[in-house]
Amino acid sequence: MNPATGASAVLRVGEDGEGLAACVHCGLCLPACPTFEVLREENDSPRGRIYLMRLLVEGRIPALGAFSRHVDRCLGCRACEAVCPAGVRFGMLLERAREDRRRWAGSSPLSRLMLWGLSGGRASRVVYALLRFLRRTGMAAAGASLPGRMGVAFAMLAATAPGARLPEPSGTESSGKLQSYALLEGCVMGGLFREVHTATRLVLSACGYVEHAAPGQGCCGALHAHSGFGAGARKLARRNIDAFERSGAGWLVVNSAGCGAAMKEYPEWLAESPAWRERAKRLASATRDFAELVADAHVRPEAELSLRLAYDAPCHLVYGLGAADAPMRALSLIPGVQVERLPSADRCCGGAGLYALLQPDLAERVLAPKLEEIRSGDYDAVTTGNPGCIMQIGAGLRRARLRVPVAHPAEVLARAYAPPGPPSMAAPKLGPGRP
Ligand code: SF4
Ligand code: SF4
Incomplete structure (x- = not known):
């Protein structure tokens, strides 16, 4: 007692x-x-x-x-x-x-509401459809100037629209080692960052990787684990292990660093059952950020992009996946692209899952030095590979009236690797108006 x-x-x-x-x-x-x-x-x-x-x-x-x-x-x-x-x-x-x-x-009603609405299931489908509507109609961007938590929430939603207006690709080279992967669709990524999934698939395909479907997968459980809902997180982990084992893929690929770090922790989450722990270990050892596969394939696209990019490393890519430099190595393969690591690249942006909405004042203070670096760096765009970081940095830039777009590395890479083809396979547009 x-x-x-x-x-x-x-x-x-x-x-x-x-x-x-x-x-x-x-x-x-x-x-x-x-x-x-x-x-x-x-x-x-x-x-x-x-x-x-x-x-x-x-x-x-x-x-x-x-x-x-x-x-x-x-x-x-x-x-x-x-x-x-x-x-x-x-x-x-x-x-x-x-x-x-x-x-x-107990937990705050706001954190319970956000978990319920964002992390999968029937309710999430409705919530994400509504959020995409607010984004498409410009209401999210208009609401970003509201004071307080509401303004932060709208600014974060507006930041999920593809931000970078980058040059069109002029061609590609597609060869490389053929390997199989299954992509984690996730909850926020599947709901608000579908173009990043499209871009990821295009780039991996151009680098010689073949996708295996993994039906039955769901949210990685990170939002639950970080909010203290351990039992819910463990249930999602077991579901994902089942789905990815069935897929038969060699790699489990993530394009959200927070999800990747959570999946690396599955053996800890499931430590109480030796059988599940072993399966979780196998999954964790097969988990890679997509940029690691792109960098390792080392297939150079022919398209040239004249861009000076600021790179910010998501904490979970640095400390969870141990792959902080992979996006920079991948982006450096593009002719004409100059990538510079922000001085505070290894420092948290304050996004941290639901944190920016639960602790908006503190999150803003943590972000402030990074915004100053971006302001003084005169970059064409910022790139970072985690939805929470894209939303936090994008919202901060918008509220500070700095017109620097934020793009996921996969979106930048897709501009260079995207092969000519039918519209459904073309690289996503990188201007405002994500559907
Ligand atoms: S570095 Fe921090 S956490 Fe580690 S032993 Fe020292 S005080 Fe403790
Ligand atoms: S905020 Fe501080 S205590 Fe918390 S994980 Fe980061 S470095 Fe550690």
Whole structure:
């Protein structure tokens, strides 16, 4: 029994004793933490959050109050993991802490509503159709100037429209090693970024990869895991493992870094069952960001694009998939393209799944330095491979009245690799008006 919370069940964050005990309080992670940088508050640093987790496990604080507040403010970017000399696996601790937080302190109605509406199922089909309507009619762009959370939400939706007006392709070369892959359709990607899927398929096909269908797949579960809905996340993980095993594909390809990082964590999520854990391990080892496959195939398109791009690496590509440079390597294959890494490329943009809507003020403060770099860099476009980052950076640019488009790397690559062909196979238009 937890005397402070009255909880009678085991807290998940304390399940793996070594997880919390590994922290030696050295504080080396503090400079890497975006929320500590903005707030200068020990409880909003990795070390402070770990301390709060320990206090909760020991029954010395309740799940409500300081624990919830500071755990909620964490972006889950995992920048702290990369610099920790003790190997503390903060991402895993955070997901367990959020599961505890939700069970003992509940979750906000807004986060439950967003999960229900965005992460798959019949309701999501209606929600995404409505969102695409708002985008197509220009209502999302018009609403972006509204104050507060509503304006942020509209600006993020407007940012899902393909942003870059890039030159038309002039030709392509399509050869390369033939390999099979199955593409994760996802929830937000399938609902608002269909053109990115089209672009991904075009580019992989031009590089010699063959797609296998994976019917029955669904949302990766990241939104659930990050919001403390662990049981829901594990259910989705098992469903995806079934679907991708049936597909018989060699690679499981993602074009959303957050989804890829979540699928790499499936073995942890399903650790309670040795059989599922083994299957999850096989899936995780086959999971790649699409840009890794493009870069490895090394097929140069003939089309030339005269573009100077700013590249921002999604945290989950850096710290989850370990493939921070893959989009830059792939984009550098295009003749005429100059790609520059933003100075803060490895720093979180503040998007972090549902975070920008749940903590809009803090998310804006985390994003501010990145917007300044883009403003002073005079780039033709920004490119980043995660829907949350596209929406957060795109919304920030729009609200700051900076007219720099944000495109997914697959959309830029498709402009160069897209072969001439029927309209259904042509590269997506990269102007406003995503259907
Ligand atoms: S760097 Fe690692 S060991 Fe040091 S305080 Fe941070 S989490 Fe703890
Ligand atoms: S995950 Fe990111 S925001 Fe959270 S404590 Fe670690 S560095 Fe800070």
